[in-house]
Amino acid sequence: MGWWQVDADTLARGRFVVSPLCETISSLKVLQRHAPAAHPGARAWLAEHLPAFQELVRADPLTPLLLDAAFRPHWNADFITPTPAAEGGQSFEEELAVLRATPPEQVRDDLTVALGGPPPPALCRPDLAERAADLVEWVWRRTVLPQWPVRRRVLEADVVARTAQLSRGGWAAALEDMRPGLRWLGGDRLQINTHEHAPRETSGARLLFVPVGFDTSWVSWEGRHRYAVVYPCAGALAEPDRPPAPEALGALLGRGRARVLVLLDAPRSTTHLVALTGLPLGSVGRHLKVLLDARLVRRRRAGRSVLYYRTESGDVLVGSQQDDATEDRAPAGTGAAAAQSR
Numbered sequence: 001m002g003w004w005q006v007d008a009d010t011l012a013r014g015r016f017v018v019s020p021l022c023e024t025i026s027s028l029k030v031l032q033r034h035a036p037a038a039h040p041g042a043r044a045w046l047a048e049h050l051p052a053f054q055e056l057v058r059a060d061p062l063t064p065l066l067l068d069a070a071f072r073p074h075w076n077a078d079f080i081t082p083t084p085a086a087e088g089g090q091s092f093e094e095e096l097a098v099l100r101a102t103p104p105e106q107v108r109d110d111l112t113v114a115l116g117g118p119p120p121p122a123l124c125r126p127d128l129a130e131r132a133a134d135l136v137e138w139v140w141r142r143t144v145l146p147q148w149p150v151r152r153r154v155l156e157a158d159v160v161a162r163t164a165q166l167s168r169g170g171w172a173a174a175l176e177d178m179r180p181g182l183r184w185l186g187g188d189r190l191q192i193n194t195h196e197h198a199p200r201e202t203s204g205a206r207l208l209f210v211p212v213g214f215d216t217s218w219v220s221w222e223g224r225h226r227y228a229v230v231y232p233c234a235g236a237l238a239e240p241d242r243p244p245a246p247e248a249l250g251a252l253l254g255r256g257r258a259r260v261l262v263l264l265d266a267p268r269s270t271t272h273l274v275a276l277t278g279l280p281l282g283s284v285g286r287h288l289k290v291l292l293d294a295r296l297v298r299r300r301r302a303g304r305s306v307l308y309y310r311t312e313s314g315d316v317l318v319g320s321q322q323d324d325a326t327e328d329r330a331p332a333g334t335g336a337a338a339a340q341s342r
Contacts, residue, residue, distance in 0.1 A: 002181075002197035004227065006190045006207065011171055014207035016159040017088030021095035022230050023151060024140040025081055026212035031139065032067050042214060049143045056138065062122060066132060069111050069119055074195055076218050077110040080132055081230075083222040086206040092140055100133035151213050157275040158211045158233035164281045178209070179217035179231040192219050192229065202227050234271035246321040257287040262318055264297055267307035 030046065031053045057063045070077040079102040084095065104126040111119040144151065166174035172184045181193040189199075206226045211233035221227045245258035253261065259277055268276075273284045288308055291297040296314035299306050310318065 002193045002195050002199075003185065003189050003191045004200045004202050005188050007188050007203045010202050010205055010207055014171070014209065015088070016162055016209045016211070017084055018152060018155045018159065019084040019088070019090070019095060019210050019230075020092040020140070020144070020148065020152075021082070021090075021099070021136070022084065022210050023148075023155070023212050024092065024136055024144050026214045026216040026230070026232075027144055028136060028139045029071055029216045030214045031143070032071060045143070045147075052142065053139075056135075062131060063135060065120060065122055066128070066135070069115055069123055070132065072114045075114050076220075077107075077114040078220060079107050079110045079129060080136075081218055081220045083220045083226045083228045084208055084210055086208065086226055088208075092145075096133055096137060096140075099136065100129055102129040104128065153278060154213060154275045155211045155233055157278065158271060161234065161271040161274050161281050162209070162211075179229065182229065182231070200227075234269060234275065246318075249318065249321040254287075256283060257290060260284060260287045261291055261296060261310065261314060264291075264308055264310045264314065265318075267300070267309040269307055273308075 030042075031050060034046065034050055034054075057067070070080045080099065082095065082098045082102075084090065107128050108119060108124060111123060162174050162178075165176070175182060175184055175190075181191065181195075183191050185191050200221070202224075205221075205224055208226060208228040210228055210230045212230055213233060215232045217229075217231045219227070219229050245255065245262045249258040249261070252258070256277070256279055259279075260273055263273060263276055270281065270284050270288065273279075273288075274281050277284065279287075288297065288299075291308075291314070292299065295311055296317065297308050298311055299308045301307075
């Protein structure tokens with residue numbers, strides 16, 4: 001297995017950061033593999049942007065070669081996934097400048113490691129880092145930037161939830177279910193994946209954990225100074241547009257509690273609810289307790305996660321209020337179809 005030796009001081013200085021470049025690389029990986037996404041919002045995002053991306057790839061023979069060589073099944077070429085700054089907070093342009101400035105010899109070395117042998121002659125060119133940066137910038141401007149305020153809130157909500165887990169249960173709890181193959185082995189060992197790699201000594205380095213919106217993950221490091229684990233956040237990246245909780249339901253339960261109940265039309269974790277509502281983790285927990293006591297929701301364990309979902313009584317309560325709200329909005333004599341046509 002691949003693991004890092006992490007002493008107590010390094011772990012204590014570990015922190016969660018949000019990186020617009022990592023979010024863009026995650027989006028690029030999803031566009032490259034164009035596999036069906038599990039979440040409806042992610043499927044809608046892919047359907048919207050995949051045709052333009054595929055046209056871009058077809059227009060330049062170098063692009064598919066670059067993507068295939070840079071993103072391998074078990075390893076990325078390191079130059080295309082630079083490690084975020086230790087303090088976080090960099091703009092996309094600042095992060096992209098690091099990728100763009102990668103020396104040609106380092107690009108070739110990184111591709112050789114990823115491919116397990118020399119890269120194709122077409123990729124042995126001095127401007128390959130520039131070409132890769134141009135592709136990443138296209139993905140940012142076309143597919144990520146329009147959503148970035150929403151995405152950033154989702155990622156920050158995950159950071160808040162993970163930090164709360166850290167304060168309650170230590171790093172073992174905060175790392176739980178973060179990414180496949182990642183787990184705390186005890187002592188000073190952090191398993192980062194299940195591949196056979198030599199252990200890496202991280203003493204004195206800054207250890208970073210970086211959430212991204214899609215189901216992608218990787219690790220990276222900058223010399224012996226910074227190490228990063230990029231992991232898929234627990235919240236949904238792009239939830240389909242939902243109407244607000246009905247006013248009458250909000251008056252009955254309180255706005256926040258009503259919002260939580262409406263969102264539990266499908267099983268969701270507390271972290272997911274934090275990401276979707278923007279409420280603090282403690283507030284979501286209190287709302288769930290009241291809803292549980294009122295038997296409007298139930299919970300069940302799925303692996304290491306606890307998921308909450310509406311009971312039949314909860315469905316009836318939400319459904320009746322939503323039906324009433326629809327009728328109130330429809331002009332007399334026009335029916336629901338007229339209301340929907342607006």
